[in-house]
Amino acid sequence: MTDRSSRDGVVGSASVAVSARNLGKSYGDTVAVRDLSFDARAGEVMGLLGPNGAGKTTTIKMLTTLLPIDSGSATIVGIDVAAQPDAVRRVIGLAGQFAAVDEKLTAQENLEMFGRLYKIPKTERTQRVDHLIDRFDMGEFADRIAETYSGGQRRRLDVVASLIASPPVLFLDEPTTGLDPRSRTELWDEIADLATQGTAVVLTTQYLDEADRLSDRIIIIDEGVVKASGTSAELKTSLERDVLEVHVVSAEDLDRAVEVAEQVASGVSSDSEDRLLQIPLTDGSSQSLAVLRQFDASDIPIDDFQLRRPTLDDVFLTLTATGGNR
Amino acid sequence: MTTTHAALARRPGFATRFKWTLQDIATMTWRDLIRTWRQPEMLTFAVIMGVFFLLLFYYVFGGAIGAGTGVDYIQYLVPGIFVITTLTGAQQTGTGLATDLSQGVTDRFRSLPMSQMAVLGGRTIADALRNTISVVLVAIVGYMLGFRFVSIGAAIGAIVLSVGIGFSFSWMNAAIAAKVKSAEMVGMLSMFWLFPLMLASTVFTPAEQMPGWLQGFAKWQPISVVADAARKLSDGIPAGEAVLWSIVWILALLVVFVPIAAAVYRRG
Numbered sequence A: 001m002t003d004r005s006s007r008d009g010v011v012g013s014a015s016v017a018v019s020a021r022n023l024g025k026s027y028g029d030t031v032a033v034r035d036l037s038f039d040a041r042a043g044e045v046m047g048l049l050g051p052n053g054a055g056k057t058t059t060i061k062m063l064t065t066l067l068p069i070d071s072g073s074a075t076i077v078g079i080d081v082a083a084q085p086d087a088v089r090r091v092i093g094l095a096g097q098f099a100a101v102d103e104k105l106t107a108q109e110n111l112e113m114f115g116r117l118y119k120i121p122k123t124e125r126t127q128r129v130d131h132l133i134d135r136f137d138m139g140e141f142a143d144r145i146a147e148t149y150s151g152g153q154r155r156r157l158d159v160v161a162s163l164i165a166s167p168p169v170l171f172l173d174e175p176t177t178g179l180d181p182r183s184r185t186e187l188w189d190e191i192a193d194l195a196t197q198g199t200a201v202v203l204t205t206q207y208l209d210e211a212d213r214l215s216d217r218i219i220i221i222d223e224g225v226v227k228a229s230g231t232s233a234e235l236k237t238s239l240e241r242d243v244l245e246v247h248v249v250s251a252e253d254l255d256r257a258v259e260v261a262e263q264v265a266s267g268v269s270s271d272s273e274d275r276l277l278q279i280p281l282t283d284g285s286s287q288s289l290a291v292l293r294q295f296d297a298s299d300i301p302i303d304d305f306q307l308r309r310p311t312l313d314d315v316f317l318t319l320t321a322t323g324g325n326r
Numbered sequence B: 001m002t003t004t005h006a007a008l009a010r011r012p013g014f015a016t017r018f019k020w021t022l023q024d025i026a027t028m029t030w031r032d033l034i035r036t037w038r039q040p041e042m043l044t045f046a047v048i049m050g051v052f053f054l055l056l057f058y059y060v061f062g063g064a065i066g067a068g069t070g071v072d073y074i075q076y077l078v079p080g081i082f083v084i085t086t087l088t089g090a091q092q093t094g095t096g097l098a099t100d101l102s103q104g105v106t107d108r109f110r111s112l113p114m115s116q117m118a119v120l121g122g123r124t125i126a127d128a129l130r131n132t133i134s135v136v137l138v139a140i141v142g143y144m145l146g147f148r149f150v151s152i153g154a155a156i157g158a159i160v161l162s163v164g165i166g167f168s169f170s171w172m173n174a175a176i177a178a179k180v181k182s183a184e185m186v187g188m189l190s191m192f193w194l195f196p197l198m199l200a201s202t203v204f205t206p207a208e209q210m211p212g213w214l215q216g217f218a219k220w221q222p223i224s225v226v227a228d229a230a231r232k233l234s235d236g237i238p239a240g241e242a243v244l245w246s247i248v249w250i251l252a253l254l255v256v257f258v259p260i261a262a263a264v265y266r267r268g
């Protein structure tokens, strides 16, 4: 897996399903996406990871012909998005950020309608609808109109609707946002399954664990710019740092505390107002013991301490700190 | 895989695209009919609107307005109410579509390999079918009040023209809805065309009773022209010229508003 990746997530391969080159998009003065490049191959989940406003939805909308591309270019299974939007629409499935199904139709009717619009012949269409309802366990609510669905049911229908024509390329914009943990895990399994069967999946998420769990390769974007990319394994080693948070009793001890902590870890940050130290650790439990022992030995009294998993914020801080700005 | 994708990238021939467009319009009409059916309050309100207008004008204003016409007022009024009915029905194309366009499913339609025009076409056709029911209901209530068609052919002609002009105005409203995307806004804007067309018309009273400067507009605006044709057809008076002008209006409005609506919608 590791050898597949290269800088900026761009690869050279015959089975490239999605190829984005230097994509750019502005809304007036707001630059939403800047110089974004990546590839996704058949059978692979490509995760676009970024916080709110990073430009994920804008990227998906450009690739799925919903927004004109300002600069750069993109192809889907070799078809140019700007030049042949109609043809692109025949090879993609899209589940946008907000559920896009007809609230007044049942799941069965929604799927039937989308199947007709894809011009799937009648017999095949009926079989396909039945098969999807069965496989995604929607039988229980398939005959009720969608406005009565729970968030999870609606989202499931939404994702399934994008599968009706068995598209080789699937775009999912924050597919699990708002789902309960169980529906979330179920959907993850389904998405992983689709990729196994050869679909190229481009997925956006705000959640590190989701990208981690699902994606073969991840691109971290913020403010429309690629901050890092690689396989989840590659990113993990750079990202997976626990953070030890320590509140010292007296603000006067803070500078000394930073010095002491840096004997064990690097990249320690401090906040004098809260008397708080944030100490990134590569080996959480044993290193935190070492740090706390050092504090004790150096006579630095502490109020409390806590070992926590990194948040997306830590990831960005780490990434931008090594880049030297921010 | 690559070869099938290459095949997909090729643009299908005109005949295929035409067939697909018709299929898409049929699918979207089916969808909009189900939606209409599943909003029973809206449907009921829309369908009885015409009967409401008929009774209101017949009983409240009938005596006063009818006195000057020198004809049986119910016979004069009913064909005009047909047109008013489809005109208010056309307004609902706008409000309904504005709501629809603001919902997520429209985004999905935009990402599908379908005729985007069908999103608007399905809605206008479904509304035309609903308008037909409303107009037939007006005819039935009118019959109970003494209104008569001279023949079945006359009835069909009058109803088709009324629904036809409503269809044209549905496209005008589709264009407005695609532009403003808010049902409230569509409703507000309708003040500026619905009431002038409705009241400055020969639907309730002949043009001769209006101030001179208004008579020209009142006589030649589309609602009056179609109402006049529907009236002549119902009464069995030679209606050839009136029907011709009605068809001209219907087509002219379609020629203008179908492309505008489609363009505005496509731009998003």
Ligand SMILES: Nc1ncnc2c1ncn2[C@@H]1O[C@H](COP(=O)(O)OP(=O)(O)O)[C@@H](O)[C@H]1O
Residues within 6 Å of the ligand: A027, A030, A031, A032, A050, A051, A052, A053, A054, A055, A056, A057, A058, A059
């Ligand atoms: N229609 C729009 N008009 C103006 N600015 C927009 C519009 N859509 C998105 N933006 C801005 O573009 C940036 C990227 O947005 P978006 O692609 O929705 O991010 P994400 O999906 O990652 O949350 C944000 O700063 C957002 O405010």
Ligand SMILES: [Mg+2]
Residues within 6 Å of the ligand: A053, A056, A057, A058, A097, A173, A174
């Ligand atoms: Mg988004």
